[in-house]
Amino acid sequence: MRQSQFVLLILVGGTIVAVSMGIRQSFGVFLQPVVTDLELTRTTFGLTIAIQNLIWGLAQPFAGMLTDKYGSYRMLILSSLVYMAGLILTAFTSTAAGLHLSLGMLVGLAMSGTTFTVVLSAIGRLVAPEKRSLAFGIVSAGGSFGMFSFVPMSQLFIGLYGWSVAFLMLAACVMIVPLLTLALQRQTAAVASAENLSGETLSQALRSAGAHSGYWLLNCGFLVCGFHVAFIATHLPAFLHDSAIAPMRAAFALGLIGVFNILGTYLAGLYGGRYRKKYLLSGLYLGRALVIAVFIALPLSELTLGLFAAAMGLLWLGTIPLTSGLVAEIFGVRYGGTLFGIVFFSHQLGSFLGAWLGGYLFETTGSYTLMWQLAVLLGLVAALLHWPIRDEPVATQPAPA
Numbered sequence: 295m296r297q298s299q300f301v302l303l304i305l306v307g308g309t310i311v312a313v314s315m316g317i318r319q320s321f322g323v324f325l326q327p328v329v330t331d332l333e334l335t336r337t338t339f340g341l342t343i344a345i346q347n348l349i350w351g352l353a354q355p356f357a358g359m360l361t362d363k364y365g366s367y368r369m370l371i372l373s374s375l376v377y378m379a380g381l382i383l384t385a386f387t388s389t390a391a392g393l394h395l396s397l398g399m400l401v402g403l404a405m406s407g408t409t410f411t412v413v414l415s416a417i418g419r420l421v422a423p424e425k426r427s428l429a430f431g432i433v434s435a436g437g438s439f440g441m442f443s444f445v446p447m448s449q450l451f452i453g454l455y456g457w458s459v460a461f462l463m464l465a466a467c468v469m470i471v472p473l474l475t476l477a478l479q480r481q482t483a484a485v486a487s488a489e490n491l492s493g494e495t496l497s498q499a500l501r502s503a504g505a506h507s508g509y510w511l512l513n514c515g516f517l518v519c520g521f522h523v524a525f526i527a528t529h530l531p532a533f534l535h536d537s538a539i540a541p542m543r544a545a546f547a548l549g550l551i552g553v554f555n556i557l558g559t560y561l562a563g564l565y566g567g568r569y570r571k572k573y574l575l576s577g578l579y580l581g582r583a584l585v586i587a588v589f590i591a592l593p594l595s596e597l598t599l600g601l602f603a604a605a606m607g608l609l610w611l612g613t614i615p616l617t618s619g620l621v622a623e624i625f626g627v628r629y630g631g632t633l634f635g636i637v638f639f640s641h642q643l644g645s646f647l648g649a650w651l652g653g654y655l656f657e658t659t660g661s662y663t664l665m666w667q668l669a670v671l672l673g674l675v676a677a678l679l680h681w682p683i684r685d686e687p688v689a690t691q692p693a694p695a
Contacts, residue, residue, distance in 0.1 A: 311437045313444075316444035322528045331457065352642075358634065380401035431560050506688065511682070523645065558608035583674045
């Protein structure tokens with residue numbers, strides 16, 4: 295692959311992830327205006343985001359299978375249309391059930407075909423193995439750039455036009471995704487690596503992964519990642535609102551997480567190609583636990599909020615290139631979309647718990663203290679889970695004649 299082709303793929307993949315994930319991570323700033331206008335509770339909005347994450351996770355393995363079979367660009371086009379439909383319907387909803395259906399189910403279904411699993415599956419096939427970890431890191435950093443861009447943008451739209459029009463404007467932004475997917479249409483078997491062209495069947499790959507203890511440890515660890523990300527992205531603005539922090543400051547904090555995660559995710563991809571990914575993942579989760587523990591121990595101020603956002607940003611999505619890279623390293627990229635899709639389902643189970651449990655515990659206890667403490671504990675557990683993973687490549691089984 296020529297350098298120009300490599301750069302083009304990275305730009306296309308990173309932009310798609312930036313749009314899809316950036317919009318997704320801006321939903322936290324909608325919590326306060328939506329629940330106030332529709333006279334709902336935080337638990338209801340948290341349940342909507344929890345449903346979104348659960349549907350996203352349930353659909354992800356199937357989206358991965360379809361991507362492995364038919365190619366990424368078809369899945370991206372179809373899913374982006376569903377994404378736009380979900381955002382448009384959300385703009386006109388007036389009930390909790392409508393919110394669950396549009397922002398929850400439809401957007402969750404769309405996310406399974408417009409984010410990391412599908413895009414990284416395409417990149418993994420087209421990029422040389424020695425550049426794969428770096429490519430995964432740069433493309434994943436697109437989600438961080440999207441967070442930096444779309445969270446303050448969404449808050450600005452809400453302030454100027456109201457939350458309904460803001461959803462319509464975000465739907466218009468998704469229109470760029472089908473155009474960008476044309477660059478991935480050239481994904482063919484001719485450019486696949488020799489590893490990609492192995493005769494192993496999907497059932498053999500699934501059996502191999504199911505018998506590998508490290509694959510299950512990755513699933514458990516990635517659940518914690520989803521818990522952290524969904525809880526913070528969904529409930530941090532409300533947590534800051536309760537502490538008399540202005541809404542734009544809260545949006546800025548989430549945007550700052552995105553800024554620093556551009557560097558953090560890039561470094562995760564870079565060093566993932568040099569050092570053992572399982573040790574980097576252990577260090578990343580331990581770092582999250584320490585950052586959250588210090589944040590809740592110190593008095594809340596704009597300074598501590600800024601330091602928390604910067605530190606958490608460095609650790610935010612670095613799990614994506616490391617986890618997906620470890621799956622590809624152990625099992626190969628032939629069925630990378632399917633195998634990483636299953637791992638990502640665990641991530642979304644954690645996201646369901648982080649989004650829903652945050653609202654539920656707030657309504658029952660009157661604060662987010664217990665959730666912050668639980669986030670610290672789970673970070674320590676995840677750090678321990680990744681350490682014993684066996685990361686040597688497994689032997690590929692030939693397909694039966």
